[in-house]
Amino acid sequence: MPSRTSQPSFLNPPTERGYASPSSFISADAPTVECQSQLLYSDASENMFLRTNLDFYSVSTHVNNSKFNWYRNDDILPDIRVRVVMCFNPLYFTILDFLSQRFNEYQAQNDSREIASQLYNQLYELAEATIMSPKPEEAYLIPDSMNNLLSSHGPFDTWSFTRKMKNSPSSHYFYEKSDKGFLDGIVVYDVPVASLLRYDADGKPLTRANENLPSSLGFVENSENYRFETIPSIGFTTDFSQGNNSEIYNLQNLSVYSFCYFDYQSFLDRKADDDIRVSATGINGSLLYNGCGFIDRKSPSGTKTLYSKQTGAGLNSSVVLSSIRSPDKDKFVDARVAANINPEALRSKLYDTFYSSMASSGVDKRTLQAIKDKNYFSNVWMSKDGQENTRLAFAFDRASFLSHKSNYPFLYISPGTKRELLKGGNFLTEDEVSKVINSTLKKRAVNPDSFVSQNSLQTSIRSGKYSRGDIQDEKNIGTVNELRGVYMPGQTQDIVLYQAVSKNTDEKKTQSTKRCQFGVEFYVKDASVLFLTRVLRALERSEKRVRQIYTSIIHSKDGTYDHNTGEMLVGISNVEVDNTSVFEVLSTEISFYLSLLDNFGVINSLTVDLLRESLVARVSQKDPAGIMFLADSISTFISQLKPLIISPPPSRTETSVSHSVLETSRSAKNTMLHLEHYFNDFEDYGENYGTGYSFLFDASGRNARAYLGLNIFTKQSLLNRAQTEFSKYFDLQDSSEKADFLTQGFADSSLTYFSPLTISIWGKDAIRQDSYKKTDQNSLEFDFGRYASLFIDLVKLKNRKDRREPYAQMQSSQELAFDDVKIFNEARLALGDLSCTIDTEIEDKFSPMEPRNINDKATTLQAQGLEHRVKLSAEEAALFKGVFGATGTKQNADAETFLKNQDQQILDKEFTNEIKPDEQDEKRKVQKENPIKLMFNIVGEMTINSDGNFLENNYSDITFNSLTALSSMIGADPNNINNIITNSYRHLPNQTKAMIIMSAIKEQLVFGNGFDAVRPILKDKVEITGEEFVSAIFNDNEFPPYEVSGDPMRVYAKFLAFWMNYKNLAVVEYLDGFESARGNSATRYYLQTRGDNPFYTKVKMPKWKKFTNQFYQTNLDKTFLCRVRMIAAEDYNRQDIPENIFADQKEALELPIYNEYFLLEGR
Helix, strand or coil: CCCCCCCCCEECCCCCCCCCCCCCECCCCCCEEEEEEEEEEECCCCCEEEEEEEEEEEEECCCCCHHHCCCCCCCCHHHEEEEEEEECCHHHHHHHHHHHHHHHHHHHHCCCHHHHHHHHHHHHHHHHHHHHCCCCCECCCCHHHHHHHHCCCCCCECCHHHHHHHCCCCCEEECCCCCCCCCCCEEEEEEEHHHCECECCCCCECCEEECCCCHHHECCCCHHHCEEEEEEECCEEEEHHHCCCHHHCCCCCEEEEEEEEECHHHHHHHCCECCECCCCCCCCCEHHHHCECCCEEEEEECEEEEECCCCCCCCCCCEEEEEEECCCHHHEEECCCCCCCCHHHHHHHHHHHHHCCHHHCCCCHHHHHHHCHHHHECCCEEEECCCCCEEEEEEEEHHHHHHHHCCCHHHHCCHHHHHHHHHCCCCCCCCCCCEEEEEEEEEEEECHHHEEECCCCCEEEECCCCCHHHEEEEEEEEECEEECCECCCCCCCCEEEEEEEECCHHHHHHCCCEEEEEEEEEEEEECHHHHHHHHHHHHHHHHHHHHHHHHHHHCCCCCCEECCCCEECCCHHHCEECCEEHHHHHHHHHHHHHHHHHHCCCCCHHHHHHHHHHHHHHHCCCCCHHHHHHHHHHHHHHHHHHHHHHCCCCCCCCCCEEEEEEECCCCCEEEEEEEEEEEEEEEEECCCCCCEEECCCCCCCCCHHHCCCCCEEEHHHHHHHHHHHHHHHEECCCCCCCCCCCCCCCHHHHCCEECCCEEECCCCCCEEHHHHECCCCCEECCCHHHHHHHHHHHHHHHHHHHCCCCCCCCCCCCCCCCCHHHHHHHHHHHHHHCCCCCCCCCCCCCCCCCCCCCCCHHHCHHHHCCHHHCCCCHHHHHHHHHHHCCCCCCCCHHHHHHHHHHHHHHHHCCCCCCCCCCHHHHHHHCCCCCCHHHHHHHHHHHHCCCCCHHHHCCHHHCCCCCCCHHHHHCCCCCCCHHHHHHHHCCCCCHHHHHHHHHCCCCCCCCECCCEEECEEEECCCCCCCCCCCEEEEECCCCCCCCEEECCHHHCHHHHHHHHHHHHCCEEEEEEEEEEECCCCHHHHHHHCCCCCCHHHEEEEEEEEEECCHHHHHHCCCCEEEEEEEECCHHHHCCCCCCCCCCCCCCHHHCCCEECCEEEEECC
16 A cells, blocks of 8 residues: 555545645555546437446556556556446435445545454444434434445445456346345446556557646645546446336436456456465455545435545544535436437427527526527727727627527527538638628717716716607717637637727817717628528438439349348448448438537537437448438438528517628528617716826827727736836835746736826826835835825816816816915815815904094083083092193193103103013914815815714724724734735735735835835824834834834825825726526527537626736737726635625725726737
8 A cells, every 4th residue: 555654656546625634645556437427318219328438547657657557557457447336226325425435535544454344343333323323413324225235245345246247247237126135226337447448559548648636636745746647438338228127227316436446356366376375265355455446426316415524543423514416417418318310300309490489488587688689789898098089899799699680590599500600611601601791880979867877987877768859969980890819718709899999079179078879880691591501402412312322222233232131231331332432421421410410409419429320320231221211311301491491480680670682692692680789888978088097008198009999008018017016015125126026926916906007187297106116115205295186186076077067177287386385275175165164264253453533522521511420539620621621721830741741751661561562463463384184184074984984983993094904804913914915815906915014014024036015105103093003114214124103094185195006906807708698498408408508608798807927927929808997895805714805995086997998919
């Protein structure tokens, strides 16, 4: 046996994963066999046959050395047998699944033969225990069934039962009720492996190399030195008529257990000499004791049971993990229905194929939506370029369109005829196929009130049906061009891509706002009639040739045919027609006839080989009636096909498709179908004019090669852009060397996730975000003033959009410097649009004092008779009269002296205190510093966080404006940060990884070729709350380590710089193909096919996939249709991570994407 400490040069892997440990390899004693497929069919007598195909495996370090390859080793191969246990009785499924799993676990542990004996005893004891002390979580292992299966009469015995099989004339053994053990419903096939292998002309077994080792082997040291080979077999056929109880073989329940084992008796017989003499007495016939391979378990029809994994020598459990119904049903094909092709049955089948409609087939609602007739156009994929042209692309499913609009829809449903009609082949050239021969791009303006907004990126969808009054300015604006050479790995050739460009000349000149709808007008040539005509002619020639052979045989006078017995005297291989044997001619006609039946969907492709063998055998009989049978069958095909051409079935086309007839052939006509289609997506031209995000390439440039439609960029330019983007977030300090963006753990994200390269606002210079990365330094120096101004511009744009103000042009950046005063004023104006007024002046509580005219009350008191109201003393009265004088008198001497003294005191006094500034007055005169942070907080809460979260939740719980929230959520810290970035969360965008590092550690990290996360340069620190912090660079201090601050993104004045660089991310994807709708009952019946048939592929269901570095590098020569979309929650989350990470999206910050769809050109 292989040793755990000594890895052998050859390995025998299990066919299932789950047995190997991550740290070591596993291997069995005997080779591995796997059941690949089974085909059930019946003959003319309705006897059932089951065709089983097997593959054997070899893993070796020396593929050409017979010593290390069992199939080349003449010392080993003669003693290896293969056994296939087919169980049709569900009573034994549970025990057989249990035994095969436990036997495989034993093999995986490489236990000794003594342990094997113990295992058998434990199996018996466990079976008893499940009956005597049953547990709800355990399976019942019926002791009698266990004993019978493991007995010397059972299918797991490799001594007595093997001897019985070797002495039997049949390679099959059918257990019947009359047998000892009552293992009814089990059939065993057992033969030497050598008898099943396929051999070349030199007698060597045929093999097929595999690229990778099977993962079920576990950990294999120096795995690159091993080669994995598949050794195909000729398979075997089980004839159920050999059994006496054929009723049980109803194929409703079938489980198959296949394994190889060493025939110990064969070894003894071959090595018999004086030194080796062993008596059969006491021989242990158990499967594990004598050496076997892993057991391959397949459950095509029935329940497969999986049990809890057993480790160690003890066996004490039959706990059921899961039960799966028919997990291997795809490996089983029932071909009995298609096997009968006699003329009468064929006539009925052809009629159904040609004339039956799918309309009454009871298609479920989801499938009906996916295959309905208007599904032959995809949605239109629109994007704008830097010159505000609209570039668009879409997919058109010719087969889907023609399958609904052609007079012969079945021709575009069956894969064979569809391929011929769309690509050409035996009956049509490439110039004669069905195709679009003329296409026009159309455009019209529609009433905006008839539509609802789909998103903020200039596109909308129709909310309901529109009237003719809602449509204006409908016109043709150019041609639609077929988009050739686009590689879609997961797509067939039935779907064609188209592209076009609209210059929007009128809209630019008038600067008028329009809701525009694009459409196409197609003329499609339907070559069905031409195709059917040529098929009919070929069938007529084939029938004539077969009948001529029959006639020449029965009228021959050269000893070929015995007219008395009606039999041929020689085989058809010995009869020639035009220097070619009749056998070859008839074989060719049979293949041609069956290929047409297959292409027309009359028979199942999997039955073609069986039918060919059956027909060849029939025409090769002595009775030439078999040849007449073939001619009659071909004639039946002709009789059903000819009326279709003479009188086509009723058209199922709608009024939107008109027909015209063009003469395109000397003997047949083609139908021309006219189609006009408007897409449901719309463009609001003028909204966000000159404004948008460019994630990959500078939108201001012109692409001269993109005159037909989408802009074109090269694979190398995307790699260059990925390098620039990566260096903004990870770089080397004080080094001209660039960080390796293709480092493992970072490469896939480098090609997938991007922040905006430029941010364009009409009327202002574009912000080029990569310019803030300092050269040869691990730092970002954002222009926060520029981002603050952008913040205000975005708020203004949203307000104008809400008011339906198109062509919103912002004030030029040359006129608006980014100083605090002007930014403050812009913010105040933006708040004004939100009906919010900000006043920085202090309002006085009292009116200010100011000079004014005052009447002299003293001179009028006497006149008014009010002097009695003033009560003065005698001295005061005298003084008053002396100073001011009474009416008609002069001032006296005392008063004059008093006034002079008062004047002198004022002149002599120093006015130190009197000239000191008034503090309250000075406060009013000083220009206050504008409260910019407060202003931006108000703007932010009213526009960005307008849903009111700040009222309902803790402000610190809001995540969209936080650099630290995600790091805190996933528990990043200095101890686990390396594992998070390179392992458990390696799928995250590199921008997000840099953000996590920034908020988890202040020390330096080293990745790849020495790079670390880039840190921002900040001028002032934010107060740290709790344990969350951001590591950054302050005041040009040396680093690392980095200094820490509170989260600067919480400050709205700085918020946008971090949003645009760390959270406003886009995803680059390529068009892989289109999804398939589930097969419906009609198509399954008419085509006898499964749901993966290309007919179900629908253009309404495009498949967009992300690039991986490996896929990108291996397809550098391919051209892809790509899209840029905003990041979503599913990009952050995976099944293997517990957290639910949200994608932060804010409507106020959404802008159109320049070159949202583009072509990525191969080298």
